[in-house]
Amino acid sequence: MIEMETPKLPEMLEVWQDTINWQPSKSQQQKFQELYEIILIGNRQQNLTRITGPQDFWEKHLWDSLLGIAPLLEANSNNILGYNLPKNANLPKNAKIIDIGTGAGFPGLPIAIIHPDWNITLLDSTRKKIAFLDKAIAELQLQNTRTLLGRAEAVGQQSQHRENYDIAVIRAVGQPSVCAEYILPLVKVGGLAILYRGHWEEENTLNLESALSKLGGKIKLIQPGKTPLSKGIRHCIYIHKITPSQPKYPRAIGIPHQQPL
Numbered sequence: 037m038i039e040m041e042t043p044k045l046p047e048m049l050e051v052w053q054d055t056i057n058w059q060p061s062k063s064q065q066q067k068f069q070e071l072y073e074i075i076l077i078g079n080r081q082q083n084l085t086r087i088t089g090p091q092d093f094w095e096k097h098l099w100d101s102l103l104g105i106a107p108l109l110e111a112n113s114n115n116i117l118g119y120n121l122p123k124n125a126n127l128p129k130n131a132k133i134i135d136i137g138t139g140a141g142f143p144g145l146p147i148a149i150i151h152p153d154w155n156i157t158l159l160d161s162t163r164k165k166i167a168f169l170d171k172a173i174a175e176l177q178l179q180n181t182r183t184l185l186g187r188a189e190a191v192g193q194q195s196q197h198r199e200n201y202d203i204a205v206i207r208a209v210g211q212p213s214v215c216a217e218y219i220l221p222l223v224k225v226g227g228l229a230i231l232y233r234g235h236w237e238e239e240n241t242l243n244l245e246s247a248l249s250k251l252g253g254k255i256k257l258i259q260p261g262k263t264p265l266s267k268g269i270r271h272c273i274y275i276h277k278i279t280p281s282q283p284k285y286p287r288a289i290g291i292p293h294q295q296p297l
């Protein structure tokens with residue numbers, strides 16, 4: 037069989053700089069390219085992503101994954117972008133991060149690549165996705181990353197995971213209040229939950245606030261943005277965990293989705 041060579045990802049150094057005030061190093065770019073290759077190969081065995089062109093992959097998987105944590109990057113810690121999160125977020129050096137419903141590893145894997153100092157857990161309920169991620173982590177030699185097979189509803193009730201993470205991220209898993217019920221119980225009091233969203237309306241804020249009142253969270257910032265190449269709408273929702281989540285949340289498997297808060 038003739039192997040197709042993986043197309044080269046664009047570098048986009050200026051775009052990185054202009055949008056999130058950061059640039060990948062040569063070795064990080066190399067890891068991004070390796071990740072791209074691993075995903076394209078994995079896509080032959082299972083349906084991992086429809087986003088396979090080099091520009092698309094760069095924008096919708098790499099750039100988008102890092103947009104959400106842009107305010108936490110060291111370069112932005114003095115509010116260059118007008119964010120005021122880092123000082124309040126009090127991130128420890130070896131912060132524990134969980135990506136809930138990570139799928140093929142987004143946003144968790146790009147975050148792990150640029151943050152070797154953070155400990156990343158990739159959670160998904162699909163065994164095949166976790167098997168893929170285990171291989172990807174080994175090939176990328178990411179010592180800071182591990183996988184967890186399970187449902188967010190169950191993991192959120194396990195003492196070794198509940199209120200155990202400094203930051204939790206979630207992209208493309210469900211409507212905002214469902215995401216909130218999955219994510220908030222896993223975040224430490226004082227920590228940060230980040231929802232990666234597309235369009236966002238005032239009504240979403242109201243619904244989310246009502247769910248958060250039961251989960252111990254408070255919206256800190258709703259940051260609108262546009263993807264740099266195709267100008268897609270994005271909103272990153274930053275939620276501070278201010279008090280413990282009520283013990284009954286997350287509810288039993290399937291309930292958050294069937295009866296959203």
Ligand code: SAH
Binds near residue numbers: 142143160189218
């Ligand atoms: N976050 C990725 C994948 C989104 S697809 C991205 O943005 O590209 C949604 C993923 O969430 C699927 O892989 C699915 O298996 C997982 N998922 C859905 N509900 C879940 C739950 N309750 N607990 C854990 N994983 C879940």
